[in-house]
Amino acid sequence: MDDATRTELEAAAFRRLRDHLQTRTDVQNIDMMNLAGFCRNCLSRWYQEAAAERGIEMGKEDAREAFYGMPYAEWRDMHQTEASDAQKATFDTASKGH
Template identity: 55%
Template structure:
């Protein structure tokens, strides 16, 4: 008996792909903001190399590419659903020395 690989699905195109990507983004955003606000941005940066702020900045970049005129703070407010400083005050803690060291090490590991 041979292992037969699973058929490769046809790539999505057009509106279906855009809707799927948008839905995945909304689900990731909800997960990070609503289901797991306890996970600190610095820990996301250490483990994944991006955090909620990165997503908010990428969201802002995408909006500006569509002709929406907004600055970084406005993009973050649109992403977080409130001013970033308010979200940060509610959910973020000061980074520990251990987190800062792990972040620095992760940056060195990816720098080249």
Template identity: 65%
Template structure:
């Protein structure tokens, strides 16, 4: 396995994260409920993780701010442009697979 410096590892992880976020922005046809049902996380989860990382570093960030970073626009704007109503099947799958906290 290639040995990476801590700086390289962080840079590569950051690049992969940015690519994931850009991919999700381009794939607005993929609904959050679909991501949750298939992968157990969604754009909102990413925004929560981002906010938690900021707060761990001592930087206060609102839910709205972290969502805008992930969605590339205010969350309500994204919802009005791209979010569709979940089908009964999607809702059932979500309840069956929902993470238990």
């Protein structure tokens, strides 16, 4: 497989992950962090960093909108729930050194 095709396939898989997360609003970021070590905010930050590496200016909110499918504040108000004490404790343990 050539590099261009590999990049196209990786980009397609990445877009599918982004789209999947936009439809799974029931999946909370803290759960993703606790189970996988990353969340929508991480993906948006990585996207923003990749843009910056290529000399493209992108604000934090623009990058987040790419992963939430809407402004982050709107998504948060519509879909984010308060983390339980157990979720917070797991996050504190899991995120040490991260």
